[in-house]
Amino acid sequence: GENVEQHPSTLSVQEGDSAVIKCTYSDSASNYFPWYKQELGKRPQLIIDIRSNVGEKKDQRIAVTLNKTAKHFSLHITETQPEDSAVYFCAASIFRQNFVFGPGTRLSVLP
Amino acid sequence: DTEVTQTPKHLVMGMTNKKSLKCEQHMGHRAMYWYKQKAKKPPELMFVYSYEKLSINESVPSRFSPECPNSSLLNLHLHALQPEDSALYLCASSQRLEAPPEGEQYFGPGTRLTVT
Numbered sequence: 001g002e003n004v005e006q007h008p009s010t011l012s013v014q015e016g017d018s019a020v021i022k023c024t025y026s027d028s029a030s031n032y033f034p035w036y037k038q039e040l041g042k043r044p045q046l047i048i049d050i051r052s053n054v055g056e057k058k059d060q061r062i063a064v065t066l067n068k069t070a071k072h073f074s075l076h077i078t079e080t081q082p083e084d085s086a087v088y089f090c091a092a093s094i095f096r097q098n099f100v101f102g103p104g105t106r107l108s109v110l111p
Numbered sequence: 112d113t114e115v116t117q118t119p120k121h122l123v124m125g126m127t128n129k130k131s132l133k134c135e136q137h138m139g140h141r142a143m144y145w146y147k148q149k150a151k152k153p154p155e156l157m158f159v160y161s162y163e164k165l166s167i168n169e170s171v172p173s174r175f176s177p178e179c180p181n182s183s184l185l186n187l188h189l190h191a192l193q194p195e196d197s198a199l200y201l202c203a204s205s206q207r208l209e210a211p212p213e214g215e216q217y218f219g220p221g222t223r224l225t226v227t
Contacts, residue, residue, distance in 0.1 A: 034215065043201065043218040044154065089153050098167060099144075099216070101153035 002027040004092050006102030013080050014110050021105045023090035024072040030092040033066060033073045036101075039086045047088075048075070080109045114138075115219035117202050123225045126192060132222045134185040134202030142166075143185040144216070145177060146201040154201055160185060161207070192226045199223050 003026040013019050025033075034049035050057045050064045050073065057064050061080075066073040077084055090102040115136045124130050134143065141162050146154035159167035160179040168177075174196075176188040185202055202219040 043220050045218070046215040049215065098159075098169075099154075099156055101155075104151075104153050 002030060002092055002094075002098065002100040004090060004100050004102040006090055006105055008105060009103065010106045010108070012108045012110060015080060015082060017080055019075075019077045019080050019084070019107055019109075021075045021088055021090070021107070022072060023074070023092075023102050024070075025092040025100075026071065027092070027094070028068075028071065029094050032093045033064070034091050034093075034099075035064060035075050036089045036091065037086045038089065038104075044089060077107075080107075082109050082111050085109045115202055115204055115217050117200075117219035117222050119222055120220065121223045121225075123227060124189065124192065125227055126194070128192075129188070129190045131189065132187040132200055132202075132224075134187075134219055135183055136204045136217070136219075137183055138204065138217070139182075139206075140204035140217075141182060141207050142205045143179060144203040144205075145185070145187050146203065146218075148199040148201055148221070150198075158187075189224075192224075194226050197224055197226045 006023045031052035035047050036044035037047045038044045048059050048062050048064050050066050061078045063076040085108050087104045087106050089104050091099050093099045118133045143160045145157040147157055148154045156169050157171045158177045163179045174191050178186040199221040201221045203216045205216040
């Protein structure tokens, strides 16, 4: 089955700097890659997603890139703010049938 | 209404109890999911329902029994649980499972379950 790895497990950045989180997946049939943000005690919330027919997608300060050949995708957050502090999970799925999440990255944005 | 609701928010049960978790959405979504999340870990998929039919069971022990009585409701029946089953149980929904994937997966706030 699908296996998703995520790095780093923890990341601290200064406010205003950029943050990059990387994920790799094992199943070349995976075709949908969402990123979720989970604040302490709250539900995961989708922040951006990308499909396998697209190489890059951007939404304001957040962008995701996908390299299908290498089977990895990355989350980029620019101009980080303290409210960006949370745990971020990447995931991979085939037609949304079996979402497999990465282990998570705890991002801390220091004021 | 882009909300998935779950009840109860918290549940404490003994190993011999029978309880149920409930999930509801009114977004017209036809795919609904149960996840289990342990502290500091990612959500783990348990079950997927598509058009009220069980589509995926990720080898979950039979002490967890899902039910989808209609397109808006999803239940998880619990019986003879173990302390290691204590976790946050998340429900989610999405428009549909068929390709191409469209729309996001919405998560409920979860039920925090403690088995004593």
